[in-house]
Structure formats: structure tokens, C-alpha cells
Amino acid sequence: MNLLKTLLLALLLSTATVSLAQIELPAFFGDHMVLQQNSDVSIWGTDKPNAKIKVIGSWGKESTATANANGQWKLKIQTPSYGGPYTLNIKGSNARTLKNVMIGEVWLCSGQSNMEMPVKGFNNQPINGSAEAILNSRNSQIRLFTVKRATSLEPLENVEGQWSEAGPATVRDFSATAYFFGKKLNSLLNVPIGLIHTSWGGSNVETWMDKETLSEFNTIELPKKLPEGAPQRTPTLLYNAMINPLIGYNIKGAIWYQGESNRNQAKEYAQLFPTMINTWREKWQQGKFPFYFVQIAPYGYEGGNAGYVREAQLHTMKTVENTGMAVTMDIGDCDFIHPREKKLVGDRLALWALAKDYGMEGIAYSGPVYKAIDEIKDGKVKLSFEYNENGLSSYGRPLSGFEVAGADKVFHPAEAKINGDRTLSVWAEGILNPVAVRYAFKNCEEGSLFNTDGLPASSFRTDTWEE
Secondary structure (H helix, E strand, O other): OHHHHHHHHHHHHHHHHHHHOOOEOOOOOOOOOEEEOOOEEEEEEEOOOOOEEEEEEOOOEEEEEEOOOOOEEEEEEEOOOOEEEEEEEEEOOOEEEEEEEEEEEEEEEEEOHHHHOEOOOEOOEOOOOHHHHHHOOOEEEEEEEEOOOOOOOOOOOOOOOOEEEEOHHHHOOOEHHHHHHHHHHHHHHOOOEEEEEEEOOOOOHHHHOOHHHHOOOOOOOOOOOOOOOOHHHOOOHHHHHHHHHHOOOOOOEEEEEOOHHHOOOHHHHHHHHHHHHHHHHHHHOOOOOOEEEEOOOOOOOOOOOOHHHHHHHHHHHHHOOOEEEEOOOOOOEOOEOOOOOHHHHHHHHHHHHHHHOOOOOOOOOOOOEEEEEEEEEOOEEEEEEEOOOOOEEOOOOOOOOEEEEOOOOOEEEOEEEEOOOOOEEEEOOOOOOOOEEEEOOOOOOOOOOEEOOOOEOOOEEOOOOOO
């Protein structure tokens, strides 16, 4: 009997040892995933210490690595041009086979609730055309991965989530902005698209940044314990849990929709947002990858002036290399902070990628951006713009949202006229010596100025006066 017990115990111990020695992969390495094409993509995981690891892609490439003393391993494997489905075999103490793997373009999609808002919409807040979009969403070339909400005081190594193919059951609950962005790319490029969505409604930019970077900002207090409420407004927590684990997964670029929660800290945002972009790029070690973002839309905020945070976003586009901004001045809603026209948002983000990253020529990708005051004459201020190659338009509607101020810095409602030389003249009755112009520089002012490609102008001001 004692011999039998000894044998059973030995068997149990050996079984436990085998189970502990199996290959473990982060959640984003799984069936249905998309790997970035034409790259040396990183694959990593754990196994028993010093285990020999071999990864074999059915497209004809393989790579090897040896686990370290803690069982951690990482390697790179070359991917071909887009295609699939493939399998990825991982051999170590045991074998894992990842199936239905596509090679294509991978985009990281992050931000707050306007990125999080699913195609089906929020409760009592619809998205235009959602039912039809969901109905026609089945597409095995578009793959979706949503990172489950999580917080942490320290950087984590894994997330919860799984890859799935686009279809009614999966698209309805996926980020609308991200989905429409990916759908536009796929429809025009005919390349598999992988979308990794990681966002949290109400989050500020600080929570998406790491401790080392934020320690350089004296105004930001780093947390010592998890808060009882609103973790998405606490510095570092979402970076640690929802960004850090993803670092190293090869991507083409990132899209971002956030800013509403920082609207009353425009000065700080003007520093934090560019710093976040540059930090993510440094962490990924993929150079200055494309980073395209959405300027926040008009909304009836209580107090403050969201024009300043829009200005900070515009400044980021102008000063941070390889960034682009989708303007939403024409689709805001004073009663709802979540614009219904998410397809337009996704499409406008896609225009930047198509023009800048995929070589599509002959398309406009930005609305007019204020450039300079050309002259002030006879009480009129003449303004010039970039991104208006074929001129400006209000599409038959009155030009509205303009203000003019004299040296007293008091702004008055103004009139505007589009000139034949693609400039714009602005004036206000009774202001004989204007010195500054503002356009749509309020919380909720619907945009009226576009280029002839139908893309709206960002709100702007010509002055630099303090709030």
C-alpha cells in the first residue's frame, strides 16, 4: 500500500511539474490575430527556465530562442507581405498552435469614451447608421481585439481579451471609431486589418502615461495606492494595466480619441499629450510611428472654454512629427458629448493613414488650418490657410462663429467672406482697428468653414492672450 501511495504521489508531482512547464503566451498572441506585414515581429512568452523555444510560421519562416532563468523568452520572426490565414507553431516544453493568423496592418486604438463607444452606441445614445453597419460587418479580413478594463499601480505583463473576426456579433460591441477606421482601410487597400482597442471612458491623458515620464511634471501627484473611485483619472494606472503589456507587439501606428477630460487643463495638456505620444514611440522602439487623433467636438460643457484644449491638440499636430488630426467641428452636439457620426470620424482618421502611410495620392486628408494674418486693411482682417489647395467653402450656409477684437481684447461677433484667392476676410461693425480673430473658439460652436473637399476647419485664434 505504501508503495502504491508513493507511486501515486510521484505521478501527481510529475504531472504538476509538466503543467507548470508549459508554454504561456500573452492574451494577444492567439487564434485569429493579425501580425504586422513585412516586419520582424516580436513574439514572447514563458516556459520552464532554459527551455529551447522554436516558432514556425506556415508562411515559411522560423525563429528560435532560449528561456532565461525566470522562464521568460522573446524572439523575432519575419513576416511576409499581407496574406493568410496561416498557422504559428510554438514549440518548447510543449507545443502550441495558433490558427487562422493573418498578416496585414495592425493599429492600436486608444482614448476615452468617444473611442470606447461601440458601434451599437451607448444607452440612449445612438450612432448614425449603426444597424446597417452591423448587418454588413462580416469580414474575415478585419480582426478585433478589445483590452478589458484594468488598473494597476505597477506595470503588468498581460491583459484580458481575445481576437475575433469582424461580424455582427463582434462588431456591435467594438469601438465604432476604430472599426470604421479599419473598415475604410480594408475596403481601399484590400489588406487584413488588426485593431487593438484599449480605452476607458472618462480617462485623462495622465492615466495613459508611465511613472518615469510623469515624474518630470511637478503638478502631477503619482498614486501610492489604488483610489476608491475614478481610477481612469489617476495617473499611470491605465498605462500600467492596458498599455504596458502591449508594448512590443508590432503595429503600423496608433489612433487616439481623448481630450474631453483634460479640457480645463489646456496648458498642461499642450505638454502632456505630445509627451505621451513621444513616450509611447520610445517604448515601442518602432521609430516615430504614425499617430493620428481626433480633435474634440463641440459640446455644451458647463464653464471653461474647450477651445483652448482644441488649440492644444492643433498645436500637437503642427509640432509633433508624423501626427495628424481629424476635425469634428461640424458633427458636435451641445446636449451629448458623444457625436453620433462615428463613421465620419473613422473615415477622417483613415484619410491621414491612406495619404501619409499607404501612398494614396490625389486625396485631401485635413481640413483648413489657420496659417497667418496676411493683412489688416479698412477694418478687415485677411487670413490665409493651409490644406485648402482648391479653396474654401461654407457649402451654401452663412459663415458663422467668427469674432474680432481690437486692442482692448474684447471680442465681438463678426462677419466673414471667402475671397477668390482662397483667403478669408473677417470684420465686425464698429471695430475700426481689429487686431485679432477667433473662429468657433467656444465650447459649443458649430463649424461653418470647410475646404472644397468637405473637411472642416479647426477652431482657431490669431491671438496668444491669456485666458
